[in-house]
Amino acid sequence: MAPTIESVYLGNGGLSEGNNKRSNRFVKATWKNNLTALVVDNVELCRVLERENLRAYGVETVAVETGEAAVELVASGSTFNLIFIDIYLPTMSGPEAVRQIRAMGVRSKIIGLTAIITEKDEQDFFAAGIDEFYEKPLDPDWFVPIIREVDNQI
Amino acid sequence: MVGTDLRQQLRNYIQSSHEQGILDETFDRVKNLESDGNPQFLSEIFSMFCHDAENGIAELARFLDEPVIDYENVSAFAHQLKGSSSSVGGNRMVLACCELRQACSNKTKEGCFEAFDKVKREYCILRDNLNFIAQMEKTILTNEARRRSQ
Numbered sequence: 001m002a003p004t005i006e007s008v009y010l011g012n013g014g015l016s017e018g019n020n021k022r023s024n025r026f027v028k029a030t031w032k033n034n035l036t037a038l039v040v041d042n043v044e045l046c047r048v049l050e051r052e053n054l055r056a057y058g059v060e061t062v063a064v065e066t067g068e069a070a071v072e073l074v075a076s077g078s079t080f081n082l083i084f085i086d087i088y089l090p091t092m093s094g095p096e097a098v099r100q101i102r103a104m105g106v107r108s109k110i111i112g113l114t115a116i117i118t119e120k121d122e123q124d125f126f127a128a129g130i131d132e133f134y135e136k137p138l139d140p141d142w143f144v145p146i147i148r149e150v151d152n153q154i
Numbered sequence: 155m156v157g158t159d160l161r162q163q164l165r166n167y168i169q170s171s172h173e174q175g176i177l178d179e180t181f182d183r184v185k186n187l188e189s190d191g192n193p194q195f196l197s198e199i200f201s202m203f204c205h206d207a208e209n210g211i212a213e214l215a216r217f218l219d220e221p222v223i224d225y226e227n228v229s230a231f232a233h234q235l236k237g238s239s240s241s242v243g244g245n246r247m248v249l250a251c252c253e254l255r256q257a258c259s260n261k262t263k264e265g266c267f268e269a270f271d272k273v274k275r276e277y278c279i280l281r282d283n284l285n286f287i288a289q290m291e292k293t294i295l296t297n298e299a300r301r302r303s304q
Contacts, residue, residue: 043206043234043237043238044202044206045199045202045203045206045238045241045242046237046238046241048199048202049184049187049199049241049242052187052195053183053187056186056187088230088233088234114237115233115234115236115237115240116233116236116252116255135240136237136240136241137180137240137241137243139180140183
């Protein structure tokens with residue numbers, strides 16, 4: 001059964017008139033599967049917003065601050081359909097974390113994130129094993145089709 | 155009705171911020187992440203942003219105060235500031251950060267100083283905008299709670 005999108009996201013900056021502001025505005029995506037995501041970003045603001053954006057679209061999301069934490073989580077057996085990871089992380093870089101995660105045999109969709117895409121960063125990150133590379137912030141125009149694709153492939 | 159007037163005022167204010175290019179559609183998405191379960195969400199997000207931005211600006215000031223500018227570090231902080239400001243929908247501040255990064259690529263001292271001044275100006279405008287929005291929301295929620303209890 002194809003996933004259904006019950007309503008379209010409305011870019012309305014006004015306040016809700018009633019209860020449950022979030023549900024009035026967000027896509028009530030009904031995915032075929034229970035989808036999970038891992039967000040890896042050392043900037044708290046970005047990490048929180050990335051996590052909340054994904055949760056708003058029905059993806060159960062965990063967020064960590066470092067590449068080491070991401071690698072440790074995956075090594076401990078946690079599985080995620082999607083991984084969103086910033087390129088610039090302290091100590092263990094995004095590309096290094098991705099290399100280690102891929103070396104464990106993980107085939108999840110990995111999306112690299114950055115504030116500004118440069119050619120070199122793009123080459124490095126794809127060489128490490130990401131599937132896609134986007135500039136922040138998360139935009140439903142590009143991440144919803146990715147979620148849909150992952151949902152359809154399960 | 156007062157409540158409706160305040161809501162309309164807030165909508166008008168946000169619309170005006172959009173028209174001036176201070177905020178973009180990302181701001182609307184952030185605002186819509188707020189739920190009844192966490193009415194403080196926006197305030198928390200704005201606080202995080204201001205904290206990060208002020209730290210970033212302080213670091214930039216430090217690097218730009220050096221006799222020899224470390225363009226790599228200035229660029230790195232401009233990159234980080236761009237990421238934070240784009241996450242809250244601070245369109246004009248994003249553009250200012252990009253200009254600073256470009257000045258670093260060109261390794262022009264004057265260019266960096268000018269672009270940094272612009273970053274600081276746009277940050278102040280964005281901060282004041284976000285603070286006003288957060289304050290208006292708080293007033294609206296307080297008034298609604300008061301009306302419900304009457």
